[in-house]
Amino acid sequence: MISFLLIFISSLFFMGILIRTKSLASGRKGPGIMQPMRDIIRLLRKGAVYSRTTSYIFQIAPTVYFASVLAALLVVPFGSRSGFISFNGDFVFFAYVLAMGKFFSIIGALDTGSSFEGMGASREALFSMFAEPAFFILMGSFSLLTGFTSFHDIFSSLHLASHFAPGAELTRETYLSYVLAVLATFVLVMIAMTENSRMPVDDPNTHLELTMIHEVMILDNSGFDLGLILYTTSLKFAMYGALIANFFLDGMALPFGIMLFFVVQFLFAVSAGLIESFMARFRMGHNPQFIFILSSVSLLIFFAVLLLTGKFV
Amino acid sequence: MVTVGVFIMATASSIPAFQILFTGNNLEYIFAGSSVTGPIPIRIDSLSAWFILIINFTFITGILYGVQYLKHYKEQISNISLHFAAYISLHFALTAITVIQNSLVFLIAWEMMTVSAFLLVIFEHTKHTTLRAGLNYFVQSHISVLFLIVAFIGAAAKTKSFDFEAIRQFTATSPEFIGIALFLLFFIGFAVKAGFVPFHTWLPYAHPAAPSHISGVMSGVIIKMGIYGILRMILTVETDFYFVGIVILTISVISGVYGVMLAIVQHNLKKLLAYHSIENIGIIGIGIGIGCMGLGINSFGLTFAGFAGALLHTLNHSLFKSLLFYGAGNIYQSTHNLDLEKSGGLIKFMPQTAGLFLLASLAICGIPPFNGFVSEFIIYDGMFNGIQNQNLAQVLMLIFSIFALAFIGGLAMLCFTKAFGTVFLGSNRESHSETAPEKNIKKLIPMYLAAVPIILIGIFPKFFFVLMQNTLNLFTDSVPSGNAIFVASTLSTVSSVGYYSLIFLGLIFLIFLIRKKINTNRTVNCNATWGCGYTGNAERMQYTASSFVRTYRKLVNPVLEIQKRREDVTGIFPTSGRHEIHPYDKIEKILIDRPLNRLKSFFSLFSFLENGRIQTYIIYEIAFIALAMIIPYIYEKILILVSFLQSI
Numbered sequence: 001m002i003s004f005l006l007i008f009i010s011s012l013f014f015m016g017i018l019i020r021t022k023s024l025a026s027g028r029k030g031p032g033i034m035q036p037m038r039d040i041i042r043l044l045r046k047g048a049v050y051s052r053t054t055s056y057i058f059q060i061a062p063t064v065y066f067a068s069v070l071a072a073l074l075v076v077p078f079g080s081r082s083g084f085i086s087f088n089g090d091f092v093f094f095a096y097v098l099a100m101g102k103f104f105s106i107i108g109a110l111d112t113g114s115s116f117e118g119m120g121a122s123r124e125a126l127f128s129m130f131a132e133p134a135f136f137i138l139m140g141s142f143s144l145l146t147g148f149t150s151f152h153d154i155f156s157s158l159h160l161a162s163h164f165a166p167g168a169e170l171t172r173e174t175y176l177s178y179v180l181a182v183l184a185t186f187v188l189v190m191i192a193m194t195e196n197s198r199m200p201v202d203d204p205n206t207h208l209e210l211t212m213i214h215e216v217m218i219l220d221n222s223g224f225d226l227g228l229i230l231y232t233t234s235l236k237f238a239m240y241g242a243l244i245a246n247f248f249l250d251g252m253a254l255p256f257g258i259m260l261f262f263v264v265q266f267l268f269a270v271s272a273g274l275i276e277s278f279m280a281r282f283r284m285g286h287n288p289q290f291i292f293i294l295s296s297v298s299l300l301i302f303f304a305v306l307l308l309t310g311k312f313v
Numbered sequence: 314m315v316t317v318g319v320f321i322m323a324t325a326s327s328i329p330a331f332q333i334l335f336t337g338n339n340l341e342y343i344f345a346g347s348s349v350t351g352p353i354p355i356r357i358d359s360l361s362a363w364f365i366l367i368i369n370f371t372f373i374t375g376i377l378y379g380v381q382y383l384k385h386y387k388e389q390i391s392n393i394s395l396h397f398a399a400y401i402s403l404h405f406a407l408t409a410i411t412v413i414q415n416s417l418v419f420l421i422a423w424e425m426m427t428v429s430a431f432l433l434v435i436f437e438h439t440k441h442t443t444l445r446a447g448l449n450y451f452v453q454s455h456i457s458v459l460f461l462i463v464a465f466i467g468a469a470a471k472t473k474s475f476d477f478e479a480i481r482q483f484t485a486t487s488p489e490f491i492g493i494a495l496f497l498l499f500f501i502g503f504a505v506k507a508g509f510v511p512f513h514t515w516l517p518y519a520h521p522a523a524p525s526h527i528s529g530v531m532s533g534v535i536i537k538m539g540i541y542g543i544l545r546m547i548l549t550v551e552t553d554f555y556f557v558g559i560v561i562l563t564i565s566v567i568s569g570v571y572g573v574m575l576a577i578v579q580h581n582l583k584k585l586l587a588y589h590s591i592e593n594i595g596i597i598g599i600g601i602g603i604g605c606m607g608l609g610i611n612s613f614g615l616t617f618a619g620f621a622g623a624l625l626h627t628l629n630h631s632l633f634k635s636l637l638f639y640g641a642g643n644i645y646q647s648t649h650n651l652d653l654e655k656s657g658g659l660i661k662f663m664p665q666t667a668g669l670f671l672l673a674s675l676a677i678c679g680i681p682p683f684n685g686f687v688s689e690f691i692i693y694d695g696m697f698n699g700i701q702n703q704n705l706a707q708v709l710m711l712i713f714s715i716f717a718l719a720f721i722g723g724l725a726m727l728c729f730t731k732a733f734g735t736v737f738l739g740s741n742r743e744s745h746s747e748t749a750p751e752k753n754i755k756k757l758i759p760m761y762l763a764a765v766p767i768i769l770i771g772i773f774p775k776f777f778f779v780l781m782q783n784t785l786n787l788f789t790d791s792v793p794s795g796n797a798i799f800v801a802s803t804l805s806t807v808s809s810v811g812y813y814s815l816i817f818l819g820l821i822f823l824i825f826l827i828r829k830k831i832n833t834n835r836t837v838n839c840n841a842t843w844g845c846g847y848t849g850n851a852e853r854m855q856y857t858a859s860s861f862v863r864t865y866r867k868l869v870n871p872v873l874e875i876q877k878r879r880e881d882v883t884g885i886f887p888t889s890g891r892h893e894i895h896p897y898d899k900i901e902k903i904l905i906d907r908p909l910n911r912l913k914s915f916f917s918l919f920s921f922l923e924n925g926r927i928q929t930y931i932i933y934e935i936a937f938i939a940l941a942m943i944i945p946y947i948y949e950k951i952l953i954l955v956s957f958l959q960s961i
Contacts, residue, residue: 047835051842053740055660057671063825070824071817085816087809088802089694093681095719096690097817099726100680106730107671110856113658113739114842118856125730126865129723136719140697140712149697209845219843224831228824288868295716302712311705 003078003242006258010265011231011238012037017266018237021273036234040227048223053113061108062225066232068101069239076242079249079257080156088149091139095132098195102128105229109217116209120216123284127201127213130291131194137298138187141305145180155246176308181247183301189268190294192240196233198272201290203281211284237272241265315397319376319404323369326408330362330369337783346415351475353415359783360548361411363624364541368407370766371533371631376400377759378639379526384753385646392436399432403530410538414477416465423461423538427454430535434523446522453505453515457539460502464495477549485551492552499546500561507539509598510568513591514901517575520587521651525642528583529635532590537627540597544623547605548787555609562602562710566717569595571900573724574869577731577862578896582641582651585732586634589677592721593630597623599714600692604788607699610707613792613799618695620788621803624781626688629770633673633685636763640670643756644736647749653735653858660737663751667737669760674729676767679722682814684770687777690810693718694803727865735858742855772815775808859894866894874899 016033023030050058072094074084102124109121143149146157158177194201197214209216218229245264249257282290306312329340339358346353357365379400383393406426413419431454435447465475471487472479484492505512516536520528543561547554572591579585604619606612643666644659645651660667676683693715700711741748751757770777782800844851859866866875874897882890922933 044831045835047837048832049838049840052839053658053842055667055738056664057660057738060821060825063828064821067817067820067824070820071813074813074816085809085813087813088806089690089697090813092690092693092697093810093813096679096681096686096722099678099722100675100817103675103678103680103726103730106726107734107738110730110734111660111738112842113851113855114844115851115854115856116843116845118734118739118861121730121734122856122861122864125727125861129720129727132723133716133719136715137712140700140715143697144700144708147701149694223835223837224828228828284864285867288864306705306708311708 017269025277043227082152134294446518457505464498503542521583529638533631558605565598622692
């Protein structure tokens, strides 16, 4: 419940901070923090133009896309406080419900019959296919480490934060689990960048349709639908931010937890902005390799967990 | 008439099946049989009951669809009569296979299934390709029978009885390697039928060649007889299940990944769906493999989740795959085209077919709130739970399977966005072809009938788990008890999946309503798709099925066999360019084509014998008769010579 609220709040600022970071890094003043949100609200109130080629798929696709992210949010916990709903294996549901949204955004793009949008759709389908195993191996490692299979149980038994407590001993296991958390953060940040089609996989500011992924898929969306799609992107970012924050949150008192949560979201937005400012987009052909790297990093985490649990003799 | 027949048979067998599923009491009749077969036991346990229900449902939707589908061929009266007769006998054979536990009679029923399925596949026997595909199926099915005969008769020779019960006793008392060898023989025999890689090569030919309702029935239940056989043998043969589980798991992972990898590059819709059957058999096999591993290491969680996933996915696949094939049938009958490259924009002519096809596509990709998700979820859940408390090899095996299952899911999504997107969306890529709108509502009824359980299983999965409980007990009984808590927690997990799916659906409806309410007061216009300033004929410029998967194709090129032919547009006065891509199955090339060619070239050495002159043939016969008479004579002489030599 609380996680849902907090994610909603941070989603309002996320894109603003990201864009502001980018403009500061390139020496411009840049728009205000709330500007992206204002754009979205304006879009939500506008009328729409639909292509004659499209069918009812195009009408429902943005709705399903948005609803899938909302549904995924329901299982995201806040430290030791569970989300709306929590059950064993809920992260499987999380991943597959997001896949539903992606499926619809892809066929929504194909519905326009435009070659550009087909191009974007094809890339989106391919890249998300490569990102999926990384997430599952990551979650598999953590369920092996903690012995649980739901987001809430996993996060509340990681106990990373408790090592800060006075008098806590720093053992080899502690260090290793920090390494794990850092690696997991890296994987999640990169999955978030891939899923939201940002650098280094996709450049949202590019001006050539041939080089776009996500932006080219929504060329024909307008009005309410476009607003919904744009807002979904911020929401998705905030959602991954919340997952990252969860690694460090367990058992913290609520005020500190909330503070830490926003700090993590802020850092995530800033680092996403910095990545976009100082990295060039990969060549399209190199993207699959890059995304496969995520799977191998997840495998690294998995082997570290095997070490920790003493499966390696 | 036929419909009534199928209905009667379905009701007659469904009533006891339901009874057994609910009560768990098995039925058993023992027919006296003949001196050859010995007594013929008919045992209906809950595993048989589960498969009987799946068979009946698919056969009912199949016949409802088939009767409408075949109206296009109503002038071929005798052909249709034969077709329906074969359909009924197929239904009977399948039901018989699930209940007969006498290996000789089982083989007869198995043969009956093969022959009637063959007759059904070659409905359009005037087409060369259909006949070829049918014969391919016929031959490969008999390879399956060959393995089964060796296994069954081998066991019967040792036990002097054809009863399955005897096989159990035999394997329980003999050394372990005999059990493993016997099980692997059975597994190969049944795997040919089920379509596990590398025994899958008949499947992509038979499915496209058959009429759509037969493809649906084939993919829905006939290949499931292989799964039934494997499950039955797990219950019958006593062996080292850990080893067997690893073998099944490895083969299944390969089948799943390889099937969908090939499915993506197909151009023919039905062929694509056929390769997808291989993928889904792989998923079912992953479930069975994990279940067997669980049996081997006495882990209740793995056993339960593995077999539950496998059994439920068997049902699920029969539902959405038959629905997809019926959809393909509708497409074929209104456009006379199944080539993905030439289709497009059908959603405007056939919105209901499109909606149903979309539903089934989502279900087959394992996306909530549909049934495919539930069965995949339970397998995932079992694996994530089972990953704890295992040794290194098992953990690696499980994480590898998780990886594969996630990868299969992603690939399936690529495949079905391509299939649905290029067939139904956009505009038609071949502007001259004509499309008839869907008029025949009767053809849609069986499709809706299949769609209902797809949604029901997705939203109320718990009911189906309760229904499956007795069947699962058959497998989990041998594992240490005290697992009621585990079952209860799994059931509650499964029902929360259902609730969650319901919330998800609710969210979609809510947002859609809000959107509709907001949009009513706004100006909404229609215009052309944005074409970057180009306003000409954009239909031919659309992304095609091949271009949609081009990047993928380049990535997997080393693994698959893809031939490309292109003629560039060159010169001052260019002629039209071409670009063709032909995917071919590499495993088929290595395992089937090459040995066949070798065999052919070897036998062609003797082709001079067959010269077509009747005189030569008469000489052969005379030579044969002469040899037949002379050889015993010479043999006798040699014997005399030997005895003479010995006496010296």
